[in-house]
Amino acid sequence: MMLKANNIQKSYEELPILKGINLEVGKGEIASIVGASGAGKSTLLHILGTLDRPDSGDLVINGISINNLNEKALSAFRNEHIGFIFQFHHLLPEFTALENICIPAFIKGLSKNEAEMKAHELLEMLGLRHRANHKPTELSGGEQQRVSVARALINNPAIILADEPSGNLDTENATSLHNLFFNLRDTIKQTFIIVTHNEGLANISDRIINIKDGLII
Numbered sequence: 001m002m003l004k005a006n007n008i009q010k011s012y013e014e015l016p017i018l019k020g021i022n023l024e025v026g027k028g029e030i031a032s033i034v035g036a037s038g039a040g041k042s043t044l045l046h047i048l049g050t051l052d053r054p055d056s057g058d059l060v061i062n063g064i065s066i067n068n069l070n071e072k073a074l075s076a077f078r079n080e081h082i083g084f085i086f087q088f089h090h091l092l093p094e095f096t097a098l099e100n101i102c103i104p105a106f107i108k109g110l111s112k113n114e115a116e117m118k119a120h121e122l123l124e125m126l127g128l129r130h131r132a133n134h135k136p137t138e139l140s141g142g143e144q145q146r147v148s149v150a151r152a153l154i155n156n157p158a159i160i161l162a163d164e165p166s167g168n169l170d171t172e173n174a175t176s177l178h179n180l181f182f183n184l185r186d187t188i189k190q191t192f193i194i195v196t197h198n199e200g201l202a203n204i205s206d207r208i209i210n211i212k213d214g215l216i217i
Contacts, residue, residue, distance in 0.1 A: 086164075
């Protein structure tokens with residue numbers, strides 16, 4: 001089991017957001033989290049991504065219990081085992097596509113040569129080799145999102161968490177991105193958990209996780 005969450009609870013200022021989430025996701029599975037705004041989807045994603053800690057409950061990722069890690073160990077774990085894809089890319093504007101992709105690898109401690117070699121491989125795989133030295137403002141929305149996918153992949157993460165990854169893309173680029181996720185699942189058994197309002201993506205996922213009022217229904 002790649003990820004196991006048991007009885008995850010989270011409140012903000014006494015307002016309960018997550019009321020006991022139980023979830024298991026296997027290796028090579030694409031699971032989509034759906035639900036109305038305010039249902040707790042993003043809160044859950046932040047906790048699964050170790051960006052926030054639950055008030056109670058257990059989280060195990062790739063066989064490692066997150067509850068037992070201090071902040072420094074948690075930060076290192078997150079960088080190595082979890083990849084993130086956001087709706088608005090979050091690429092650093094002053095860096096090229098290649099440099100943006102390399103950042104998590106540098107944090108992990110890879111040499112410049114190792115990181116750049118891996119980044120070039122990912123750019124090639126994603127059809128962006130010719131865009132390596134372009135900055136984000138010189139890339140289309142679809143290209144920027146592919147760069148963010150490459151950045152998420154560079155440390156060979158156990159799991160990739162995506163928050164509305166195609167929410168900012170037109171239909172053609174969204175379809176291309178979704179196809180890319182399934183290609184990564186099929187070729188390298190990449191695991192994805194995706195928060196999405198895109199019904200098309202949810203419907204072709206391996207599993208739909210529906211959240212309502214802080215619970216999986």
